[in-house]
Amino acid sequence: MAQTTLPASRPPAAPLNVKKWLGVLPFFLFAVLFLIWPSARLMVDAFLNPEGRFTLANLFELFRNQTIVNSYLLSIKISAVTAIGGGIFGFFLAYSVTIGGLPKPLRSILITFSAVASNFAGVPLAFAFVATLGRTGFITAILKNIFDINIYQTGFNLYSFLGLSLTYMYFQFPLMVLIMAPALDALKTEWREAAQNLGATALQYWWHVALPILMPSIIGTMFLLFANSFGAYATAYALTGGSLPLITIQLRAQISGDVLHNPSLGYAMAMGMIIIMAVSTTGYIWLQSRSERWLK
Amino acid sequence: MKIFSGLRSISLWSGFWYLLGVLYFILPLYATFDFSMRLERDKYNFVAYQKAFADPNFLKTFAYSNILAAVTIVISLLLVVPTSYWIRLRLPEARRIVEYITTLAIVIPAIVMGFGLVSVYGAPINLPFTSIQLTDSLLNTRLGTNFIIIMGYTVLALPLMYRSIDTGMRTIDVRTLTEAAQSLGANWTTIIVRVILPNLRASILSGALLTFAIVVGEVTISSIMNVPAFSPYLWLLGQHKAYEPAALSFASFLMIWASMGIIQIVTGGRAQAAGAH
8 A cells, every 4th residue: 555655735647546545534514414504504694584584683783682691791701710719729629639649549439529519510520519519408408406596597598690600610610620631740850850940949949830830721722611511501500500601501591482582692602702702712622732842 | 740849839729729620510510409309308319310301201301302413413423524534635626625614613603593594494495597496385384394404413513523523533544554455455334434433433423423412402492393303392291390401400410421421532632512502
C-alpha cells in the first residue's frame, strides 16, 4: 500500500480524494440529518412569523421582552457562579491530590468519585439534594436538632438560586478536578527548583510561575463549566418544577407550554442559547490549546 | 512528595480541601440512602427498594431505557469506529471537521436538539425544494419515534464516544496493524473485527458505559418526545411518592458508580464526564 508522507496541508490528487472521503460519508450523513439539519431548522424558523414570512420580530423580542432578558441573565448568573465556584473548589481538590502531598490512593478515590459525580445529574441528583437540604432533609435536620439552626427560617430555600447553585456544584467541581489533575501533573519540578534556586518563596513561585502557566487551563475549564450549566435543563426542572425561570425552562414553556405559546419566539431563544454556548465552548477550546504550549 | 519546606502546613491545607470535597460527595448520597430506608415508621429497612423494584411501571420503563441504551451503543460504535479508523489510516485531513462536528454536539443543548428533531421529523418530510412528500411524520409511529430518539441519543453520546474511541486508536498503531493484517491476506471485515476491535476493547467498553449512563439518566429529550423512559418515570414518581424515588435515585447512583468503576479499571484512570444535565 502506498504511504503518503506528504504534509497534511498539501492536498492529495483529486480522483483518489473522492474515494477516500466515501469512508467518512456515513458519519457526515448522520451529522447532517440529526445534528445540523435540526439545529439549522430552528435557526431558520426563528426568522419566520406564524404565517411563514420572514421577520426580525422574534429576534427583537429577545431584547425587548423583559421576561426573556431576565431568564438569560439568570442562566448566565447561575452558570457563572457555579463555573467560578466549582472551578476554584475543583482546582484546590485537584491540587490536594497532585502536588498537594496527599497519598496516591486518595487520588484514585477522588478521580473515580469525580467521574461518577460529573455523570450523576438530572432527576436523581435533584432528589438527592431534596433528601439533603430539603425542608426535612438530612443536613437541615442535623442543623436544627444539634445546632438549633433552622436554615429555612434564615431565608435558605433549596428551590431557589442558592439551592440550585449548590446542586449544580455537584456536577461542576468534579469536572474541574478531572481536567485540572492532569494539568497540575504537567507542572515540571524543574520550574519550581529553578525558582527556588533563584531565591523565590513558595508564594512568589505560584504567583510568577505556576499560576501564569496554569491560568489558560483554569479559565478555559471554567468556560467549559459555564457551558455545562448553561445548557442544563433536567436538574433544574426536576428540582424546582419550573419555578426558577432559567432560559432552558422558559424555552420549553414557549415552544410546548400551554400558557406561553409562541414557538417562533422559542426558536429565537434557542438560537441565542446556541450562540452563548458556542462562545463559551470556543473560549474553552482556544484557552486549552494555548495552555498546551507549556503543559504537554 | 515533598514540595515546599513547610510540608506539614501543605498537607493540612490539602487535607482540608480533600475533606470538604469528600463531604460534598458523600453527604447527599448518604442522605438519600438514609431517607430511602425509612419508609416504615420507626424501622430501618429496604422496603422502599422492594416496593420500587416491584412496580411494573419501573420494570417497563427501565427495560425500555436499557434497550434504547443498547441500540444507541451499537449505532454509535458502528458510526464512530469505522470513521475514526479511516481518519487515522487514510484521511487525516478529515480530522479537523469531524472534531468540529463532535464539538457542535456539545454546543447544541439537549433541549434545543430535542425541539430541533421534533421540528424536522414531527412533520411530513418533502424532497428538498419541492412539494413531493417523502415520508409522513416519523414521530407519528412508535417505531419512528424510537428511531429518532435513538439518533438524538447518538448525537448526545457522540463527543464522549468519539473521544474514547479516538484515544484508543491513537495508542495502537493502526497503520502497521492494518498492513500486517493485509500482508497476511486479511480482508477489511477481518481487519476491523479481528484486529482493530480487540485492540480497542478498553475504549469501546468505556464509550459504551458512558453512553449507557447518558441514556438511562436522560430526561430532556425523552420527555419532549413523550416516550416511556426511566428518568421521566422517576420524575413522575417523585411527584406523588417520597421514599421510592429516593431508593431509585440511590440505585441509579450505584449503577453509575459501577459503570465508572469499570471504566477506571479498564482504562487505567482516564476519566470522562458525560454531561446530560
